Amino acid sequence: MVRIGDAPGVRRTLIGIALALTALFLLLPLVAIFAQALASGLDVYWQNLSDDYTLAAIGLTLLVTLLTVPVNLVFGVFLAWLVTRFSFPGRRLLQTLIDIPFAVSPVVAGLVYLLLYGRNGWLGGWLDAYDIQIMFAWPGIVLATIFVTCPFVARELIPLMQSQGAREEEAAVTLGASGWTIFRRVTLPKIRHALLYGVILTNARAVGEFGAVSVVAGAIRGQTNTLPLQVEQLYQDYNTVGAFTSASLLAMLALLTLAAKAVLEWRAARREIAT
Amino acid sequence: MNWDMNWRAAPRNVFLATALSATALSSLPAQAQDDEPREMLNASYDIARELFAAVNPKFIAWWEAEHDETVAVNQSHGGSSTQARSIMQGLRADVVTFNQVTDVNVLADAGLVAEDWQDQYPNNASPYYSTTAFLVRKGNPQNIESWDDLTRDDVSLIFPNPKTSGNGRYTYLAAWAYADQAFDGDEEQIESYMKQFLGNVEVFDTGGRGATTTFVERDIGDVLITFESEVNNIRQEYGEEDYEVVVPPVSILAEFPVAVVDEYAERNGNDDLAHGYLDYLYTPEAQRLLADFNYRVNDEEVAADNSDRFPETELLRVEDVFGGWPEAMETHFASGGELDQLQRR
Numbered sequence: 001m002v003r004i005g006d007a008p009g010v011r012r013t014l015i016g017i018a019l020a021l022t023a024l025f026l027l028l029p030l031v032a033i034f035a036q037a038l039a040s041g042l043d044v045y046w047q048n049l050s051d052d053y054t055l056a057a058i059g060l061t062l063l064v065t066l067l068t069v070p071v072n073l074v075f076g077v078f079l080a081w082l083v084t085r086f087s088f089p090g091r092r093l094l095q096t097l098i099d100i101p102f103a104v105s106p107v108v109a110g111l112v113y114l115l116l117y118g119r120n121g122w123l124g125g126w127l128d129a130y131d132i133q134i135m136f137a138w139p140g141i142v143l144a145t146i147f148v149t150c151p152f153v154a155r156e157l158i159p160l161m162q163s164q165g166a167r168e169e170e171a172a173v174t175l176g177a178s179g180w181t182i183f184r185r186v187t188l189p190k191i192r193h194a195l196l197y198g199v200i201l202t203n204a205r206a207v208g209e210f211g212a213v214s215v216v217a218g219a220i221r222g223q224t225n226t227l228p229l230q231v232e233q234l235y236q237d238y239n240t241v242g243a244f245t246s247a248s249l250l251a252m253l254a255l256l257t258l259a260a261k262a263v264l265e266w267r268a269a270r271r272e273i274a275t
Numbered sequence: 276m277n278w279d280m281n282w283r284a285a286p287r288n289v290f291l292a293t294a295l296s297a298t299a300l301s302s303l304p305a306q307a308q309d310d311e312p313r314e315m316l317n318a319s320y321d322i323a324r325e326l327f328a329a330v331n332p333k334f335i336a337w338w339e340a341e342h343d344e345t346v347a348v349n350q351s352h353g354g355s356s357t358q359a360r361s362i363m364q365g366l367r368a369d370v371v372t373f374n375q376v377t378d379v380n381v382l383a384d385a386g387l388v389a390e391d392w393q394d395q396y397p398n399n400a401s402p403y404y405s406t407t408a409f410l411v412r413k414g415n416p417q418n419i420e421s422w423d424d425l426t427r428d429d430v431s432l433i434f435p436n437p438k439t440s441g442n443g444r445y446t447y448l449a450a451w452a453y454a455d456q457a458f459d460g461d462e463e464q465i466e467s468y469m470k471q472f473l474g475n476v477e478v479f480d481t482g483g484r485g486a487t488t489t490f491v492e493r494d495i496g497d498v499l500i501t502f503e504s505e506v507n508n509i510r511q512e513y514g515e516e517d518y519e520v521v522v523p524p525v526s527i528l529a530e531f532p533v534a535v536v537d538e539y540a541e542r543n544g545n546d547d548l549a550h551g552y553l554d555y556l557y558t559p560e561a562q563r564l565l566a567d568f569n570y571r572v573n574d575e576e577v578a579a580d581n582s583d584r585f586p587e588t589e590l591l592r593v594e595d596v597f598g599g600w601p602e603a604m605e606t607h608f609a610s611g612g613e614l615d616q617l618q619r620r
Contacts, residue, residue, distance in 0.1 A: 124365060133367065136364075221350045233352070
């Protein structure tokens with residue numbers, strides 16, 4: 001049987017188009033970032049990188065990511081477990097609510113947080129009375145980032161856990177396993193890959209989030225500027241090389257994330273063959 | 276609770292932990308400081324980053340010499356309306372250094388800044404000022420000299436949208452003030468001038484930097500209209516030979532108002548520091564620095580030394596021509612106001 005696309009000409013054309021588009025839309029911009037960052041030589045690149053404000057931006061970005069990823073990891077697993085393993089009234093609604101951060105523009109998300117925690121906000125007045133500052137300080141940035149990235153883990157897990165069904169867990173229950181043991185010995189091994197992928201996406205977005213963070217950060221240099229905000233500010237300062245230097249860091253982080261994912265997948269595949 | 280201390284140490288520690296583990300980064304300077312200096316925050320407008328990056332170290336040295344205390348000044352920059360809004364929502368700036376009087380008024384209305392803030396410092400609390408000027412391409416091929424040249428059919432203009440940009444509002448008001456003077460207040464003639472003026476605009480960018488990009492990098496338009504200070508910066512940045520500055524004989528006075536945000540300065544324990552910061556901006560040393568950044572200053576000696584860089588021009592005040600900012604905003608820039616009508620007709 002000959003299927004469409006089997007003819008060598010068609011196949012080659014399709015592969016060619018795919019490769020050309022990938023190069024044009026994905027590879028070229030990546031190369032451009034590094035080309036711009038290194039345009040004035042390695043010394044200038046290093047100088048820009050060791051700029052106090054850039055270092056502070058790197059530090060803040062790492063802090064935000066280190067706080068966001070674990071929170072959303074736990075939250076996402078918990079949510080997926082709840083939605084796929086139990087049936088309760090409002091389950092469907094909960095599943096829809098998870099998607100709110102995807103449906104809402106990040107800028108709106110930031111504004112909503114301002115509305116809640118800002119000085120004139122619902123909770124803001126109370127917080128202000130106790131002199132607790134959430135907005136325009138790192139806690140606000142963390143909150144906004146958590147909001148924007150919270151669906152990734154759950155969204156990766158839910159379809160998988162739904163298709164896997166609860167049969168194995170039910171078997172474990174009949175054998176007398178406790179909830180925690182079931183999760184650790186039965187569920188977790190099955191969802192490891194999807195979980196990993198969710199964490200990687202969460203991580204990537206947490207590092208790169210711009211819109212929501214820019215609303216709640218207040219743009220204090222060296223204090224509330226994350227890397228993406230720093231990139232924009234440097235660019236507006238006519239410091240193109242500096243902006244692309246910071247951008248190249250983000251690009252490198254992205255590449256590292258992808259590499260980490262590839263390595264883990266490769267190791268998992270090998271382990272599967274071994275067993 | 277003040278997070279400043281926590282976070283200052285926290286991300287740096289996080290960063291250092293990560294950095295130290297990577298040999299490539301381990302040579303970066305570690306800035307562990309045991310006693311953190313007192314910090315203050317200056318919330319400012321977008322294009323003042325380079326300016327205050329130069330002012331702050333000198334202020335810190337000045338404060339140390341006067342008070343024997345090392346302090347740190349943090350900067351936050353953004354559109355000055357955005358900044359005012361952020362401060363109202365809890366951005367704890369000790370001082371504001373804005374480019375729009377209206378944005379400080381907003382803070383005064385909210386009770387964060389004293390009602391009489393304009394009387395607290397000399398020259399309407401504006402330590403430096405500027406005006407609206409033109410940037411034309413090499414050799415001034417169309418021989419642009421003043422506002423009446425800008426309404427010719429063969430001239431196309433670039434300036435930011437007065438609806439979204441304070442910079443653009445100054446340009447609009449400057450053109451109106453010129454026409455008001457030229458046509459002796461004849462409304463029909465002023466409106467017909469303004470219609471032609473607005474009709475010659477090639478691109479309305481949302482902000483000053485965007486307009487600069489359009490003019491310089493996209494090479495669109497014959498005349499870029501923006502602050503004199505910015506016009507000179509652009510020339511220095513993009514090539515002295517490729518562009519020429521034209522300062523029209525009549526233009527508008529653009530004030531750069533400063534104020535202490537009393538509410539936060541008191542709470543931060545920075546009352547003295549905040550006032551000291553604004554005082555410093557009026558010292559001859561700071562005035563000289565401001566002049567280096569192409570702003571006009573009131574210090575007589577500094578002004579005299581820089582007179583060749585700032586051509587003499589008649590500067591009209593918004594208060595005198597339009598009856599003040601609130602009136603100008605209401606009449607010209609509000610929805611359905613004069614600007615909307617001019618663009619519709």
